[in-house]
Amino acid sequence: QKEVEQNSGPLSVPEGAIASLNCTYSDRGSQSFFWYRQYSGKSPELIMFIYSNGDKEDGRFTAQLNKASQYVSLLIRDSQPSDSATYLCAVNSINQAGTALIFGKGTTLSVSS
C-alpha cells in the first residue's frame, strides 16, 4: 500500500513567521512531488512541484526534497492570514492505468494576525 504521511495539525503560526510543513512517502519509485493548497469545500490548487533532490524556491514558498529519506517539505516564509488552509502533499504513483497522484491527509495551517 503506497502511503503519504502528513501531520494533520493544526499548525498555528503568527503572521510573518515561517511555517514548516512536512511529508513522508513510502514508494521509493515516486519521482514527482507536489504541494497543493485546499480551502474548505474547494478543489486543491497547485502550490509547487519538485522532482530533484534539494530546494526549489518560488516566491515565499520553498519545497525541499530528500529522496534518500523519502521526505519532502514546504516552507512558507512571511506567513499571511490568507495562507490559512489545508496543505496536501502528493506524490505520483504509476498504476496499471496511468500515473495518478497519491495524497496525504493534509496539514491544516492557521496563521494568526
Place this chain on the structure above:
Amino acid sequence: GAVVSQHPSRVICKSGTSVKIECRSLDFQATTMFWYRQFPKQSLMLMATSNEGSKATYEQGVEKDKFLINHASLTLSTLTVTSAHPEDSSFYICSAPGYVGNTEAFFGQGTRLTVV
C-alpha cells in the same frame, strides 16, 4: 492553463437514487481522468482511473457496479453513483493528467454530494 470543468458543484439526492457527475476538459483532450473522493478531514482517495474508449480501472475496495464511470470521448468523463446511500455523501473530484510527464494534475471544481 488547462481547465477541467466539473458539474454539478453541489447535489442533494434521496437515498436509492442515482447521481451523475460530469467532468469536461475544455481546452485539451483528456485521454485519462482520475476520480477521487474526499471525506471530511480526510485525504483525497483515488477511486478509479478512466481511459477514453476502454473500461475504467478501479482501486481496491471501490465497487465498480456502484460507481459507474464512462469516458466515451476525449473531453468528457462521467461518474454515476448508483443507488446512493447516506454513506456515499462526500466530495468527489476529477482530475486530468497534465502535459509534462503525465505528472501534474488539473482538477475539476469538485462535487459535494449529500444523500438524504
